[in-house]
Amino acid sequence: MSTQRLSWLAHLSAWLGSLSLIGVLCFHFPELLTSRDFRAVYSEAFARHLLLAGLVSAFVLGTLAILRGRNRRIALLGVGTATLAVLLGGSDVQLDGIGQTRWSLGLDWFVVSLLFSALVFIPLERALGRLDQSPLRPGWRTDVAYFFVSHVLVQFILILVTAWTTGVAALAAFPALQSAIQSLPTWLQFALAVFFADLAQATLHRAYHRTPWLWRFHSVHHSSTHMDWLAGSRMHLVEIVLTRAMVLLPLVVLGFSQGAINAYVILVGLQAVLAHANLGVRFGWLEQVIVLPRYHHWHHAREPGYVDANYAIHLPLVDRLMGTFRLPRDGSWPAEYGVLDPTTVPDGIVQQHLMPFRRGKPRAEG
Ligand SMILES: [Zn+2]
Numbered sequence: 111m112s113t114q115r116l117s118w119l120a121h122l123s124a125w126l127g128s129l130s131l132i133g134v135l136c137f138h139f140p141e142l143l144t145s146r147d148f149r150a151v152y153s154e155a156f157a158r159h160l161l162l163a164g165l166v167s168a169f170v171l172g173t174l175a176i177l178r179g180r181n182r183r184i185a186l187l188g189v190g191t192a193t194l195a196v197l198l199g200g201s202d203v204q205l206d207g208i209g210q211t212r213w214s215l216g217l218d219w220f221v222v223s224l225l226f227s228a229l230v231f232i233p234l235e236r237a238l239g240r241l242d243q244s245p246l247r248p249g250w251r252t253d254v255a256y257f258f259v260s261h262v263l264v265q266f267i268l269i270l271v272t273a274w275t276t277g278v279a280a281l282a283a284f285p286a287l288q289s290a291i292q293s294l295p296t297w298l299q300f301a302l303a304v305f306f307a308d309l310a311q312a313t314l315h316r317a318y319h320r321t322p323w324l325w326r327f328h329s330v331h332h333s334s335t336h337m338d339w340l341a342g343s344r345m346h347l348v349e350i351v352l353t354r355a356m357v358l359l360p361l362v363v364l365g366f367s368q369g370a371i372n373a374y375v376i377l378v379g380l381q382a383v384l385a386h387a388n389l390g391v392r393f394g395w396l397e398q399v400i401v402l403p404r405y406h407h408w409h410h411a412r413e414p415g416y417v418d419a420n421y422a423i424h425l426p427l428v429d430r431l432m433g434t435f436r437l438p439r440d441g442s443w444p445a446e447y448g449v450l451d452p453t454t455v456p457d458g459i460v461q462q463h464l465m466p467f468r469r470g471k472p473r474a475e476g
């Protein structure tokens with residue numbers, strides 16, 4: 111146990127040092143490296159405090175790990191990146207105003223999102239995990255790479271999705287229906303938005319499973335053999351753009367208010383992480399009403415009887431309507447996760463992104 115704890119010090123130091131270095135670079139090149147939409151959500155003071163906390167923790171944890179002689183090279187990476195971050199200005203780094211650029215990356219969104227998701231879910235999974243599984247389980251590097259790419263490219267994804275939804279919404283406008291929906295209270299609009307979005311998502315999700323060329327893209331998501339808060343990040347960029355565009359479309363066409371749509375976007379982010387998490391808590395009857403870990407874990411099961419089930423990501427009701435609801439009543443969990451034939455999906459984010467475009471007969475697994 112003590113060895114494991116010491117190893118943790120080094121890994122945490124390396125992560126905090128690297129994230130601090132990215133943070134300092136964001137201060138130097140804000141117009142290129144940070145997302146304009148996300149910048150509006152936090153203050154400069156918040157970013158500086160976070161950076162200071164990251165730097166101090168990286169130094170303290172890294173030094174402790176080095177003194178105890180465990181994972182020295184990883185601990186040195188933590189102290190080294192933190193030192194470089196301090197040399198580049200540390201938490202007092204100057205911010206020379208933010209210029210305008212056409213394109214920008216979302217490195218700030220990546221750092222903050224990874225930090226807070228890890229802070230919430232790693233301790234939660236340690237305490238309530240169904241399996242005693244390290245956060246550094248097989249495939250974690252691939253999943254961090256997916257987390258990185260999907261967050262850093264957030265602006266490009268949003269541009270594609272918005273172009274598609276506003277384009278189609280302009281063609282398909284139903285003013286009477288839209289004003290009727292907008293006259294509803296926001297909480298009811300939100301509930302309806304979740305239902306219609308999940309119906310669109312589950313319909314598309316079933317198509318991913320049943321259409322061989324679409325399955326090639328979606329099989330990447332199913333290739334994770336270990337489930338935790340990070341596993342859901344593994345998703346082909348084509349699937350991310352296609353799914354978000356198709357799911358947002360009914361919400362825009364039906365005319366839901368921006369407040370209801372924003373609340374839905376926050377929910378989908380949280381529930382997607384939660385549904386994959388390694389949490390063994392039994393929620394009783396609630397498991398029949400809301401998509402919780404055990405429900406979505408069965409969708410990832412390496413068992414032929416469950417491949418074509420549980421497409422919903424919010425409401426199991428949607429699967430009941432589609433005839434694809436399947437949840438063992440005995441509270442059991444899948445024995446194994448992943449695609450039925452693991453040789454169909456290569457390892458690593460680059461090969462997985464190329465795989466759907468390679469020649470060869472597509473395979474259906476749904
Ligand atoms: Zn699926």
Ligand SMILES: [Zn+2]
Pocket residue numbers: 331342386406410
């Ligand atoms: Zn999933």
